[in-house]
Amino acid sequence: MSHTPAMIIAxxxxxxxxxxxxxxxxxxxxxPFKPGILLDPFSGxxxxxxxxxxxxxxxxxxxxxxxxxxxxxxxxAANRVNxxxxxxxxxxxxxxxxxxxxxxxxxxxxxxxxxxxxxEEEEKQLIGYIAYCKQMVNDTDIQTLLLFAAFCxxxxxxxxxxxxxxxxxxxxxxxxxxxxxxxxxxxxTFQEAITRKLKQIISDLEGNCVQQSLFEDxxxxxxxxTSPEMYQGSCLDVLPRIAQSxxxxxxxxxxxxxxxxxxxxxxxxxxxxxxxxxxVKQLRQELLSCTVENKSKRDRIEEYYKxxxxxxxxxxxxxxxxxxxALQEVLSILDTYLAQKQxxxxxxxxxxxxxxxxxxxxxxxxxxxxxxxxxVIMVNDNVQYxxxxxxxxxxxxxxxxxxxxxxxxxxxxxxxxxxxxQQMGNHGRTELRKCVYVxxxxxxxxxxxDQLLIEAHQINYQLxxxxxxxxxKEYKVLTFPSIVANITPLAELYNxxxxxxxxxxxxxxxxxxxxxxxxxxxxxxHPKLLREYPVLLAYYRNIAALSQKSxxxxxxxxxxxxxxxxxxxxxxxxxxxxxLVRLFNEHMSLIIDSSIQSFTEQELQGLLLTSTGAQIxxxxxxxxxxEAEKVVQRLLVKEAVKLGLLSAFIPRNGTxxxxxxxxxxxxxxxxxxxxxxxxxxxxxxxLFSSEPDISLIGRNGTTSGVIEVKGGTDHAGALERxxxxxxxFEDTLRSAPQAxxxxxxxCITPEALQRIKEDGTIFKYFNLTQIMKxxxxxxEFVECVFMLLDENHKVCE
Ligand SMILES: C[S@@+](CC[C@H](N)C(=O)[O-])C[C@H]1O[C@@H](n2cnc3c(N)ncnc32)[C@H](O)[C@@H]1O
Numbered sequence: 105m106s107h108t109p110a111m112i113i114a115x116x117x118x119x120x121x122x123x124x125x126x127x128x129x130x131x132x133x134x135x136p137f138k139p140g141i142l143l144d145p146f147s148g149x150x151x152x153x154x155x156x157x158x159x160x161x162x163x164x165x166x167x168x169x170x171x172x173x174x175x176x177x178x179x180x181a182a183n184r185v186n187x188x189x190x191x192x193x194x195x196x197x198x199x200x201x202x203x204x205x206x207x208x209x210x211x212x213x214x215x216x217x218x219x220x221x222x223x224e225e226e227e228k229q230l231i232g233y234i235a236y237c238k239q240m241v242n243d244t245d246i247q248t249l250l251l252f253a254a255f256c257x258x259x260x261x262x263x264x265x266x267x268x269x270x271x272x273x274x275x276x277x278x279x280x281x282x283x284x285x286x287x288x289x290x291x292x293t294f295q296e297a298i299t300r301k302l303k304q305i306i307s308d309l310e311g312n313c314v315q316q317s318l319f320e321d322x323x324x325x326x327x328x329x330t331s332p333e334m335y336q337g338s339c340l341d342v343l344p345r346i347a348q349s350x351x352x353x354x355x356x357x358x359x360x361x362x363x364x365x366x367x368x369x370x371x372x373x374x375x376x377x378x379x380x381x382x383x384v385k386q387l388r389q390e391l392l393s394c395t396v397e398n399k400s401k402r403d404r405i406e407e408y409y410k411x412x413x414x415x416x417x418x419x420x421x422x423x424x425x426x427x428x429x430a431l432q433e434v435l436s437i438l439d440t441y442l443a444q445k446q447x448x449x450x451x452x453x454x455x456x457x458x459x460x461x462x463x464x465x466x467x468x469x470x471x472x473x474x475x476x477x478x479x480v481i482m483v484n485d486n487v488q489y490x491x492x493x494x495x496x497x498x499x500x501x502x503x504x505x506x507x508x509x510x511x512x513x514x515x516x517x518x519x520x521x522x523x524x525x526q527q528m529g530n531h532g533r534t535e536l537r538k539c540v541y542v543x544x545x546x547x548x549x550x551x552x553x554d555q556l557l558i559e560a561h562q563i564n565y566q567l568x569x570x571x572x573x574x575x576x577k578e579y580k581v582l583t584f585p586s587i588v589a590n591i592t593p594l595a596e597l598y599n600x601x602x603x604x605x606x607x608x609x610x611x612x613x614x615x616x617x618x619x620x621x622x623x624x625x626x627x628x629x630h631p632k633l634l635r636e637y638p639v640l641l642a643y644y645r646n647i648a649a650l651s652q653k654s655x656x657x658x659x660x661x662x663x664x665x666x667x668x669x670x671x672x673x674x675x676x677x678x679x680x681x682x683x684l685v686r687l688f689n690e691h692m693s694l695i696i697d698s699s700i701q702s703f704t705e706q707e708l709q710g711l712l713l714t715s716t717g718a719q720i721x722x723x724x725x726x727x728x729x730x731e732a733e734k735v736v737q738r739l740l741v742k743e744a745v746k747l748g749l750l751s752a753f754i755p756r757n758g759t760x761x762x763x764x765x766x767x768x769x770x771x772x773x774x775x776x777x778x779x780x781x782x783x784x785x786x787x788x789x790x791l792f793s794s795e796p797d798i799s800l801i802g803r804n805g806t807t808s809g810v811i812e813v814k815g816g817t818d819h820a821g822a823l824e825r826x827x828x829x830x831x832x833f834e835d836t837l838r839s840a841p842q843a844x845x846x847x848x849x850x851c852i853t854p855e856a857l858q859r860i861k862e863d864g865t866i867f868k869y870f871n872l873t874q875i876m877k878x879x880x881x882x883x884e885f886v887e888c889v890f891m892l893l894d895e896n897h898k899v900c901e
Pocket of ligand 1: 125145146147148149151152166168169172338340356357358359366390391392
């Protein structure tokens with residue numbers, strides 16, 4: 105079998121991955137595909153990329169560790185190098201006493217965990233070699249290859265051996281040893297090691313390498329057709345920026361959830377590449393979490409998705425992670441073991457949690473960037489902690505499924521050498537199945553659970569924005585400061601002698617009394633003023649940063665009742681007033697006292713808006729369902745205006761109707777909840793109620809159609825919402841069998857959709873997001889509704 109230079113470097117060096125994809129495995133796995141664009145988001149030394157490039161794939165790799173990037177660059181150099189000159193350079197080089205070139209310029213800047221790793225004389229030789237290559241070898245590819253050869257000898261000439269979680273030190277090093285003295289076997293001199301390595305590279309490049317193939321029946325490799333495109337960085341940062349539907353195949357082997365610490369294992373190589381202590385520690389945290397030292401990346405990921413304007417995706421991924429039952433079971437078992445001190449390292453529970461949290465983001469992004477019909481091939485290990493198997497293959501495949509991928513295969517590979525369970529057994533962890541998973545993206549772009557949820561979230565956020573704006577108006581928050589300002593000229597009519605009884609601290613009072621811009625009544629609540637202007641109740645409560653709930657909790661006064669009583673039909677009594685005044689002023693005094701004499705008018709307005717925002721957010725959470733109904737009601741009312749059909753609004757309270765007048769229209773639309781419906785000038789009407797949410801009433805007073813609107817966005821509730829709509833439709837059909845039933849929903853899962861299609865009681869289904877976003881869907885919906893109201897209607901298809 106012939107080999108391209110790039111592949112040979114992969115086979116002759118152990119750098120950097122513990123799982124180097126064998127060329128045979130890559131060719132075998134890619135056999136079913138026509139070459140296209142291939143991505144490896146954990147590309148290590150680039151084995152998958154080079155093997156795929158040789159088959160004609162255009163390849164992209166992401167790797168965070170400079171060790172992997174360096175090895176990839178060396179392979180590229182090997183691919184270009186002029187062999188005769190390289191061989192001649194090596195022949196000259198091997199005659200040289202490198203110690204003569206030794207100097208401070210290229211000395212290694214050791215970090216704590218590598219100090220004393222090399223015998224002094226060998227380190228001197230190594231530094232001399234580096235100096236010689238950098239000063240005397242001008243051909244960049246040759247220089248790269250020579251330096252890479254030295255990079256590959258680091259372990260051979262050191263007192264250390266890579267041991268998964270750390271560097272294991274030979275007893276000859278004189279460094280503190282474990283219980284059992286360790287002897288790594290022969291430690292080569294630099295001269296021996298570099299000679300061997302350079303000869304091996306030359307031999308490989310000349311095609312004398314016999315690589316062991318995992319799968320013998322693979323196609324022979326061809327020469328590298330394109331060079332891999334590399335991104336150095338964390339795939340958690342790079343993947344979200346890759347274009348949607350742009351990759352044909354992802355072939356990768358992510359880190360395993362097995363405590364393997366790349367930064368400790370590759371500490372010598374990292375130092376060789378110039379990393380200092382701080383950078384190594386930072387890398388450890390940036391790598392996909394697989395050690396007990398990794399801290400949660402949740403906040404940083406959330407911030408990043410916000411920065412990218414992809415909060416919706418973040419929510420979807422977060423929810424999928426939280427709803428993965430097998431994973432949550434494993435996590436809760438590990439948490440229990442942790443509490444019972446049964447884990448031999450307390451960080452294991454968070455390791456597993458962090459690992460899957462991050463992988464959930466990786467899998468989501470892979471599903472997103474894959475072209476329809478594209479495939480992910482992932483090699484990974486299952487692990488076991490404290491006797492509990494973590495079925496990594498099943499959990500990750502389930503994530504994939506949630507994101508619209510289908511699991512085609514989960515193959516189990518024979519375990520390779522070098523990561524045996526004895527090695528790790530001491531640490532309470534054994535490795536189990538090594539698997540290859542194959543996930544496929546649907547070619548038909550069918551509506552997936554994922555898409556539906558994205559849509560549902562989109563609509564949610566759209567509704568949320570308008571909801572916030574309308575509530576801000578409804579609460580009249582922005583008018584409060586001017587109401588207070590209007591009263592200010594009469595400020596002397598309010599006496600503050602009893603301020604101590606009203607909860608005002610003396611310091612805060614003095615500070616505000618002397619304030620250039622702030623007046624006492626702007627800041628402190630006076631009982632007389634609250635009597636005269638009860639509308640300001642919400643103002644004082646909000647600037648004191650108190651929610652309606654907290655007031656009710658702290659002093660038992662239900663302020664919501666009084667704040668919504670626009671006409672002041674009920675008044676607060678003396679006791680309530682004195683409790684409220686005291687509460688508001690105490691909190692305000694606290695704020696001012698804590699500001700250390702720096703409280704400003706702007707900050708006062710800030711508090712008012714912050715608290716109002718929190719209140720609106722609370723109201724929003726309660727109102728998601730209701731709001732979706734109102735959106736549809738408003739949409740129909742607006743359409744009625746467009747069609748010249750709107751005649752009057754029917755108020756809920758009272759018998760008078762409000763004729764349609766364009767100047768009041770916006771206000772009426774804003775208060776849609778206070779209307780029972782609208783009358784149309786074709787003598788039909790649209791009525792709003794609950795069960796059904798909207799009724800379409802014909803000229804003769806019978807129901808020609810009903811609409812149920814379901815705004816909920818959680819998956820789990822999709823079937824329940826469908827069930828509720830069905831029940832309402834059945835009730836209608838019992839008394840009005842001629843009525844047509846329309847379901848409008850934000851989130852319908854494939855199961856619910858299937859049932860809707862088969863359900864005779866549901867005449868038509870619309871997705872609320874589509875109605876809002878797609879002109880055509882909007883038209884279909886309104887046409888359907890208004891046709892049902894037209895006596896001579898052709899029923900919508
Ligand atoms: C199992 S190894 C893959 C080895 C690779 N298949 C090869 O043949 O060389 C996993 C790789 O993922 C890299 N890695 C870990 N966290 C990463 C991250 N957040 N972004 C990108 N690469 C990461 C590690 O440095 C390591 O090289």
